[in-house]
Amino acid sequence: xxxxxxxxxxxxxxxxxxxxxxxxxxxxxxxxxxxxxxxxxxxxxxxxxxxxxxxxxxxxxxxxxxxxxxxxxxxxxxxxxxxxxxxxxxxxxxxxxxxxxxxxxxxxxxxxxxxxxxxxxxxxxxxxxxxxxxxxxxxxxxxxxxxxxxxxxxxxxxxxxxxxxxxxxxxxxxxxxxxxxxxxxxxxxxxxxxxxxxxxxxxxxxxxxxxxxxxxxxxxxxxxxxxxxxxxxxxxxxxxxxxxxxxxxxxxxxxxxxxxxxxxxxxxxxxxxxxxxxxxxxxxxxxxxxxxxxxxxxxxxxxxxxxxxxxxxxxxxxxxxxxxxxxxxxxxxxxxxxxxxxxxxxxx
Amino acid sequence: xxxxxxxxxxxxxxxxxxxxxxxxxxxxxxxxxxxxxxxxxxxxxxxxxxxxxxxxxxxxxxxxxxxxxxxxxxxxxxxxxxxxxxxxxxxxxxxxxxxxxxxxxxxxxxxxxxxxxxxxxxxxxxxxxxxxxxxxxxxxxxxxxxxxxxxxxxxxxxxxxxxxxxxxxxxxxxxxxxxxxxxxxxxxxxxxxxxxxxxxxxxxxxxxxxxxxxxxxxxxxxxxxxxxxxxxxxxxxxxxxxxxxxxxxxxxxxxxxxxxxxxxxxxxxxxxxxxxxxxxxxxxxxxxxxxxxxxxxxxxxxxxxxxxxxxxxxxxxxxxxxxxxxxxxxxxxxx
Numbered sequence: 001x002x003x004x005x006x007x008x009x010x011x012x013x014x015x016x017x018x019x020x021x022x023x024x025x026x027x028x029x030x031x032x033x034x035x036x037x038x039x040x041x042x043x044x045x046x047x048x049x050x051x052x053x054x055x056x057x058x059x060x061x062x063x064x065x066x067x068x069x070x071x072x073x074x075x076x077x078x079x080x081x082x083x084x085x086x087x088x089x090x091x092x093x094x095x096x097x098x099x100x101x102x103x104x105x106x107x108x109x110x111x112x113x114x115x116x117x118x119x120x121x122x123x124x125x126x127x128x129x130x131x132x133x134x135x136x137x138x139x140x141x142x143x144x145x146x147x148x149x150x151x152x153x154x155x156x157x158x159x160x161x162x163x164x165x166x167x168x169x170x171x172x173x174x175x176x177x178x179x180x181x182x183x184x185x186x187x188x189x190x191x192x193x194x195x196x197x198x199x200x201x202x203x204x205x206x207x208x209x210x211x212x213x214x215x216x217x218x219x220x221x222x223x224x225x226x227x228x229x230x231x232x233x234x235x236x237x238x239x240x241x242x243x244x245x246x247x248x249x250x251x252x253x254x255x256x257x258x259x260x261x262x263x264x265x266x267x268x269x270x271x272x273x274x275x276x277x278x279x280x281x282x283x284x285x286x287x288x289x290x291x292x293x294x295x296x297x298x299x300x301x302x303x304x305x306x307x308x309x310x311x312x313x314x315x316x317x318x319x320x321x322x323x324x325x326x327x328x329x330x331x332x333x334x335x336x337x338x339x340x341x342x343x344x345x346x347x348x
Numbered sequence: 349x350x351x352x353x354x355x356x357x358x359x360x361x362x363x364x365x366x367x368x369x370x371x372x373x374x375x376x377x378x379x380x381x382x383x384x385x386x387x388x389x390x391x392x393x394x395x396x397x398x399x400x401x402x403x404x405x406x407x408x409x410x411x412x413x414x415x416x417x418x419x420x421x422x423x424x425x426x427x428x429x430x431x432x433x434x435x436x437x438x439x440x441x442x443x444x445x446x447x448x449x450x451x452x453x454x455x456x457x458x459x460x461x462x463x464x465x466x467x468x469x470x471x472x473x474x475x476x477x478x479x480x481x482x483x484x485x486x487x488x489x490x491x492x493x494x495x496x497x498x499x500x501x502x503x504x505x506x507x508x509x510x511x512x513x514x515x516x517x518x519x520x521x522x523x524x525x526x527x528x529x530x531x532x533x534x535x536x537x538x539x540x541x542x543x544x545x546x547x548x549x550x551x552x553x554x555x556x557x558x559x560x561x562x563x564x565x566x567x568x569x570x571x572x573x574x575x576x577x578x579x580x581x582x583x584x585x586x587x588x589x590x591x592x593x594x595x596x597x598x599x600x601x602x603x604x605x606x607x608x609x610x611x612x613x614x615x616x617x618x619x620x621x622x623x624x625x626x627x628x629x630x631x632x633x634x635x636x637x638x639x640x641x642x643x644x645x646x647x648x649x650x651x652x653x654x655x656x657x658x659x660x661x662x663x664x665x666x667x668x669x670x671x672x673x674x675x676x677x678x679x680x681x682x683x
Contacts, residue, residue: 133658134661137609145655310485
């Protein structure tokens, strides 16, 4: 690094661990934010915070969409986006509910519900990868289509018959830890290993950075895109278990609207670039908890659901702007610096 | 090849870009005539146009944004925000002449649009994410402004309602507003410098920059106009239906996008004309009129619209691809 000529061609793959760099990384900043929210809660509502079950109920409140966050990381990683996740989730809940009404074994119902999500995901993936339609338009219109199908089938009815374990996984604790959190952490570990330590994960980064180059390197870009959207659909199906559990075991066609925005906001807050190819799994995992704490805290402070929407929107915008402005200012600073040094060398 | 085509009698028709769309419109009209003959009275046509005028306004603003290669998901929320702002203030100060509320709506709307444009143009955010964020912010602001309350017909002043309801030459003024916007939009896009620059940016931003166009400014202009039209639409919407609540117009952004895409506006930017949007609006309004007339179809609305958008985009992209292939083939022949 001391040789200035080598700076532009620095090909070292792994940086050595630096504490100072680690402490200001985006993930650590997210942890600080989480701590600040916690401290604010402790100071403002000490009796409630240390009361039995408060913490676990806060965490449980954010877990129903957490599984979609994990899959959304993959979708954003390849430079696409999926706004139909909430609708897919409702489709999955509906399939499970209808099969339960028809007296199928509950195990089969859950599997079919998740598979229904997978089919919706494949549909999205095929349109995007094979017909080369823009992901935004496809998923916006399929979100109308899927929810429309649920509306046609359910009309104004409410499905109430769901497997018993739904409410258990959504509401119960195991050794004081919410069961949903345990499942979430297991899933996050699996997704982390796939993204950071497998060939498939590295290919996702490649596609996000440059799909054309990836195609020319002999990687089946279309296939991976379809697979990613299928995973998204399956995870929306798994999410439906926790969602229905939290909602007390009832599903109507208008439930869960706006969840897609929350999912995308969490991912963006977690440092996933919407351009694709940037980000890690840890960020969104922490951001999921931040969002749960934030929404719960605001609810305690008496802020209504619609005003919370403003906040989520602002977070979405700020979370993208801050790193961007940072990068721009650093770039400008470097340019100024190099410009000065050039001038200095010229005058010498 | 093109010379032979030109000599044909049908050339002026087939050379028209929106020819396919016109045929589609013709088929729909024929189907309408067969299935629901009651549709072809002057009153029902006017009421159909009146109900869809708001979509037309949103769609023409949305077209400008899509032409720059972006997308604006916040138009429906802008509509709600301006509608709430104007009607709540109107309710409190009924003595102010109604023309003031139109101006206020346009100002508030263009301010909302300007924020979008600033985020996208100057700060270089991805249009989808920026407008997704502002969509929720504006909707939340609309809730705060209205306090969650509804305004009902008896709370609207006559002058305010007249802006959408008054008949000029037998046609409601909300339709005249739309017609004026379409004409101005056509002139703006076809014959003015900023209008042509919007196409330049959408087609190839890099070459536009090299030719001395500042994309940030043009984008801010496009988003501001889209916002202003959404603001106007918001005021007219509340006046037209004499009702106002913070959740109004939810999902209208999809309607607007659907109309644009049906009208042949390329989602990748740089292609599309205002006459396409006119035809797209007509097609959409006939379809929604169908759905409302035929019994038992109202639950199908979302699914049908979703399917229509997917099919329209699919055809749009297929046509683009074959066009590119043909160009490549002709080049191959020349070489």
